[in-house]
Amino acid sequence: MLGPPELGWLVVAPVFGAVLAFLLRGRSWPLVVLFGSVTAATVGGLVPSIADLLRFGPLHYRVSGWGAPLGIELALDGLSAAFLLTTLVVVATATVYALGSLRPAANAPATPSAPISEGPQAGTFWPLWLLLWAGLNALFLSADLFNIYVALELVGLAGVALVATAGGLSALRAAIRYFFANGAASMVFLTGVALVYHAHGTLDLALLATRVAPGPTLSTALALMSAGLMLKAALFPLHPWLPTAHAVAPAPVSALLSALVVKAPVYLLLRLWLDSFRPLAGDPAFTLLGTLGALGMIWGSSQAIRSERLKTLVAYSTVAQVGLLLAAFPIVASAGTWIGIVFLAVGHALAKAAMFLASGGIAAAYGHDRIREMTGFGVRQPLCMYAFGIAGMSLVGIPGTAGFVGKWLLTTAGLSGPAAPWVAVVALSTLFTAGYVWRVLAVAVRSAPTPSGDLAVARLQSWPALLLALLTILLGVAPNLLGEIASVGIPSGPGGTMP
Amino acid sequence: MSWIDLLPPFILASSLIPGVMIFLLPESRHDLRTTLNMASAVVKVVAVGMLLAVVAGGRTPEWRWPLVPGVELLLQADELSLLFVTLSAGLWLVTTVYAVAYLEGSPQRSRFFGFFSLCVSATVGIALAGNLFTFLFFYEILTITTYPLLVHRGTRRALAAGGRYLAYTLSGGALLLVGTAWLFALAGPVDFVPGGGAIDELSRTRPTELRLIFALLVGGLGVKAAIVPLHGWLPVAMIAPAPVSALLHAVAVVKAGVFGIVRVVYSVYGVEAAGELGVLPWLAAFATATILFGSLRALVQDNLKRRLAYSTVSQLSYITLGVALANPLAFTGAIVHLVHQGLMKITLFFCAGNLAETLEVHRVSEMRGVGRRMPWTMGAFTISALGMVGVPPVAGFVSKWYLGAGALQAGHGWVVAVLVVSGLLNAAYFLPILKTAWIDTPARPWPERPEGRRLETAWMLLFPTLVTALLSLLVGLLAAAPFSPLAWAHRIALTVFAP
Numbered sequence: 002m003l004g005p006p007e008l009g010w011l012v013v014a015p016v017f018g019a020v021l022a023f024l025l026r027g028r029s030w031p032l033v034v035l036f037g038s039v040t041a042a043t044v045g046g047l048v049p050s051i052a053d054l055l056r057f058g059p060l061h062y063r064v065s066g067w068g069a070p071l072g073i074e075l076a077l078d079g080l081s082a083a084f085l086l087t088t089l090v091v092v093a094t095a096t097v098y099a100l101g102s103l104r105p106a107a108n109a110p111a112t113p114s115a116p117i118s119e120g121p122q123a124g125t126f127w128p129l130w131l132l133l134w135a136g137l138n139a140l141f142l143s144a145d146l147f148n149i150y151v152a153l154e155l156v157g158l159a160g161v162a163l164v165a166t167a168g169g170l171s172a173l174r175a176a177i178r179y180f181f182a183n184g185a186a187s188m189v190f191l192t193g194v195a196l197v198y199h200a201h202g203t204l205d206l207a208l209l210a211t212r213v214a215p216g217p218t219l220s221t222a223l224a225l226m227s228a229g230l231m232l233k234a235a236l237f238p239l240h241p242w243l244p245t246a247h248a249v250a251p252a253p254v255s256a257l258l259s260a261l262v263v264k265a266p267v268y269l270l271l272r273l274w275l276d277s278f279r280p281l282a283g284d285p286a287f288t289l290l291g292t293l294g295a296l297g298m299i300w301g302s303s304q305a306i307r308s309e310r311l312k313t314l315v316a317y318s319t320v321a322q323v324g325l326l327l328a329a330f331p332i333v334a335s336a337g338t339w340i341g342i343v344f345l346a347v348g349h350a351l352a353k354a355a356m357f358l359a360s361g362g363i364a365a366a367y368g369h370d371r372i373r374e375m376t377g378f379g380v381r382q383p384l385c386m387y388a389f390g391i392a393g394m395s396l397v398g399i400p401g402t403a404g405f406v407g408k409w410l411l412t413t414a415g416l417s418g419p420a421a422p423w424v425a426v427v428a429l430s431t432l433f434t435a436g437y438v439w440r441v442l443a444v445a446v447r448s449a450p451t452p453s454g455d456l457a458v459a460r461l462q463s464w465p466a467l468l469l470a471l472l473t474i475l476l477g478v479a480p481n482l483l484g485e486i487a488s489v490g491i492p493s494g495p496g497g498t499m500p
Numbered sequence: 501m502s503w504i505d506l507l508p509p510f511i512l513a514s515s516l517i518p519g520v521m522i523f524l525l526p527e528s529r530h531d532l533r534t535t536l537n538m539a540s541a542v543v544k545v546v547a548v549g550m551l552l553a554v555v556a557g558g559r560t561p562e563w564r565w566p567l568v569p570g571v572e573l574l575l576q577a578d579e580l581s582l583l584f585v586t587l588s589a590g591l592w593l594v595t596t597v598y599a600v601a602y603l604e605g606s607p608q609r610s611r612f613f614g615f616f617s618l619c620v621s622a623t624v625g626i627a628l629a630g631n632l633f634t635f636l637f638f639y640e641i642l643t644i645t646t647y648p649l650l651v652h653r654g655t656r657r658a659l660a661a662g663g664r665y666l667a668y669t670l671s672g673g674a675l676l677l678v679g680t681a682w683l684f685a686l687a688g689p690v691d692f693v694p695g696g697g698a699i700d701e702l703s704r705t706r707p708t709e710l711r712l713i714f715a716l717l718v719g720g721l722g723v724k725a726a727i728v729p730l731h732g733w734l735p736v737a738m739i740a741p742a743p744v745s746a747l748l749h750a751v752a753v754v755k756a757g758v759f760g761i762v763r764v765v766y767s768v769y770g771v772e773a774a775g776e777l778g779v780l781p782w783l784a785a786f787a788t789a790t791i792l793f794g795s796l797r798a799l800v801q802d803n804l805k806r807r808l809a810y811s812t813v814s815q816l817s818y819i820t821l822g823v824a825l826a827n828p829l830a831f832t833g834a835i836v837h838l839v840h841q842g843l844m845k846i847t848l849f850f851c852a853g854n855l856a857e858t859l860e861v862h863r864v865s866e867m868r869g870v871g872r873r874m875p876w877t878m879g880a881f882t883i884s885a886l887g888m889v890g891v892p893p894v895a896g897f898v899s900k901w902y903l904g905a906g907a908l909q910a911g912h913g914w915v916v917a918v919l920v921v922s923g924l925l926n927a928a929y930f931l932p933i934l935k936t937a938w939i940d941t942p943a944r945p946w947p948e949r950p951e952g953r954r955l956e957t958a959w960m961l962l963f964p965t966l967v968t969a970l971l972s973l974l975v976g977l978l979a980a981a982p983f984s985p986l987a988w989a990h991r992i993a994l995t996v997f998a999p
Contacts, residue, residue: 413681416682431674432670432671
């Protein structure tokens with residue numbers, strides 16, 4: 002089915018916005034108007050497309066009428082719609098937070114030494130921010146490997162540069178590390194793509210799905226592309242670049258990086274392994290992916306529980322959660338029900354963004370994020386505590402949250418097939434996650450000496466976090482809101498739709 | 501759907517919605533908060549009364565909320581639900597009165613009463629759950645919402661106890677999740693049916709799996725039901741404020757576990773299938789060990805609340821044992837003990853709270869002559885303690901009588917020996933308290949009553965204590981009356997054993 006041309010707005014609007022933002026140079030009110038317009042355009046592009054998707058099934062749109070293999074073709078199915086919606090929600094809320102931090106808080110400690118051009122105050126921040134958004138939208142809409150590569154590059158470079166906007170030597174170091182990891186991953190991925198083109202003369206995923214046959218060239222190509230994506234997703238043991246980069250970046254950037262940027266390669270791995278290249282991916286390969294995922298879950302969690310700093314803790318939690326997503330691949334492969342992973346991924350995106358924004362709010366109030374020294378923050382910043390707590394419950398998988406829906410779907414799917422051992426990993430992740438979430442909440446409710454001075458968090462910094470956290474509850478109580486969209490056209494396995 | 505089908509969700513919402521509102525109230529709005537609390541507790545009791553009338557009329561209201569296709573939340577009011585939901589609603593009302601007085605002047609009351617309401621909502625959800633999935637859903641929410649109440653004081657010891665509580669209950673929750681999901685994968689959503697029977701077919705074709713699932717389910721539930729060796733969190737959790745301990749030991753957490761075991765054995769597996777699978781003797785063995793272990797440990801505790809906590813460990817397993825005997829009389833004794841133990845134990849914890857709040861008495865050794873200073877409180881304590889020992893006509897006697905009679909009928913004479921030994925042990929740890937309180941002379945004069953106070957302590961502390969003490973006497977005295985808990989338990993036994 003041909004999609005509506007509005008689909009293109011999802012990419013065009015943020016790119017155009019980036020140019021305008023560059024001209025605006027970080028002035029507050031024009032930026033608000035700009036973001037209002039870009040968001041409106043994105044909503045205007047996405048909503049009718051999803052309506053069509055629900056009515057007619059997966060959509061294609063040829064930019065200026067040129068189809069594959071020459072032109073750019075956009076595609077929308079349930080999986081990409083779920084990720085596009087998530088991107089929209091997370092970016093919009095994080096933008097509110099970032100815009101809120103443009104205004105100096107009334108009670109902010111006067112630190113004349115701090116350079117003014119940090120994070121959202123830096124002139125380069127907003128164009129990069131919008132380019133990142135454009136890249137993510139383009140990636141989720143792309144239907145061929147070359148476009149995907151370009152979008153992936155855009156996302157990676159914008160992400161690196163945004164980390165660097167935090168200012169200071171440590172940010173620069175983290176950004177450089179991230180840059181090299183990202184660049185290496187892109188090279189490896191591109192080599193894989195070249196091999197695919199060499200073997201089949203096309204990069205269109207839909208065409209490939211019909212042509213792919215097992216063979217050494219394609220297996221090598223898939224392995225290379227996967228290795229690149231695994232490095233970008235920070236899958237254990239390729240993760241060491243992530244914790245520093247995500248911990249050092251300004252809070253809204255960390256939110257985007259952890260919620261969406263590492264999710265993009267996971268999305269691509271899903272597409273490649275379970276759809277286009279499904280005939281190539283044998284059981285041993287899935288076992289390898291799952292094993293790395295399980296190790297990552299354990300390693301990330303155990304590092305998180307030992308972290309001295311709140312943002313480092315949240316960053317290691319991302320390593321753990323990416324691991325969990327990958328550990329669910331064998332379940333999905335044998336049962337064919339993707340939807341569990343989608344809930345886990347979307348739930349993690351919302352929850353992780355909420356956690357980073359809440360941590361940012363707390364850190365802004367205290368002037369640091371050392372966990373030991375924020376005893377009793379729950380009394381002073383109740384909204385941030387509830388946001389962190391609810392998001393944490395979703396990661397743990399407490400019923401009534403998106404995380405639980407994901408875990409339930411994966412557990413039931415796994416137990417009805419031969420993937421039962423992987424269910425143990427999913428169940429264990431509950432306890433590992435609870436460990437580090439509990440550590441933060443215990444500090445929050447610990448009774449502290451009477452607070453000296455006001456440490457309130459600006460409203461624009463606490464409510465976005467809480468809103469994201471509440472969305473995980475909405476998806477936990479009414480999962481069909483997402484489930485109906487996400488299961489449209491999900492490639493057919495034995496049970497391609499919802500169970 | 502008629503209006504009676506909306507009663508179960510209404511009962512759930514009657515504390516959920518006020519709970520959320522309480523979170524949003526500023527700390528200083530004491531009167532409004534108390535009004536909300538009391539109003540919702542009263543509304544809930546009235547609604548439960550209506551539901552009781554509906555169910556007594558032979559109807560079974562049910563309300564379904566689809567989550568994802570094939571999985572739905574089912575709230576359903578059968579006779580067994582009504583037993584538990586009436587107990588929860590009634591005891592919540594008296595505990596609310598008690599808690600308002602007990603926490604007067606303490607910080608963070610909006611947080612406390614918010615979670616207090618959520619906790620009761622979860623308990624009601626457990627009581628009204630119509631299938632195992634719904635049960636799991638609310639069971640896990642109960643785990644989480646109880647935590648902030650346990651650690652309300654925010655001290656190091658409270659947090660350590662809270663950590664241990666979470667480690668135990670979340671591990672139990674993970675087992676329960678896997679068990680529930682496994683059964684779901686095998687048999688679909690098994691709705692609760694009095695007498696079970698939905699999986700009879702499976703228990704013949706796949707007995708090993710069903711035994712494993714039973715072990716997972718009961719292992720998970722056994723954590724909250726404090727079956728040895730899974731009881732380690734309960735004695736430590738007595739660090740919580742008195743009203744929380746009272747609710748926790750009488751209705752909310754531990755009863756959720758025991759109620760779950762009743763559900764699994766009688767509403768899912770059914771007596772026949774459970775008997776064929778040979779799982780019940782194991783359950784009986786663990787219950788017996790727990791009864792004796794709890795009583796022995798209670799003997800050596802000087803801290804009053806700790807002694808009561810070990811007594812709970814022991815008394816809970818009376819219910820489990822009665823369930824495991826699979827005999828109509830023993831079953832009646834077991835589920836009537838669910839109510840009786842609740843009434844008696846809540847009274848005892850109220851008394852402990854009164855002593856601590858009024859006289860700073862926390863240990864048995866400090867209670868010398870306290871009966872003269874606080875005769876009403878100690879009177880209530882005496883009634884309930886004698887009931888626990890099994891002295892007629894207090895409630896505990898009735899339960900034990902039925903348990904013993906059922907055991908003899910089923911040909912398990914050894915159970916009577918267990919009951920006698922445990923009764924003696926109960927006497928050995930309760931009677932010395934009574935002697936200390938009534939006969940010994942105080943070590944030092946008790947602090948005087950504040951000017952103008954005619955009662956021995958605040959009326960809002962004393963009144964709930966006397967009400968529950970009176971009730972534990974009345975349900976024993978009037979056990980033969982048509983609407984006594986015993987009569988209702990008979991009715992349930994009829995639905996279960998003679999379907």
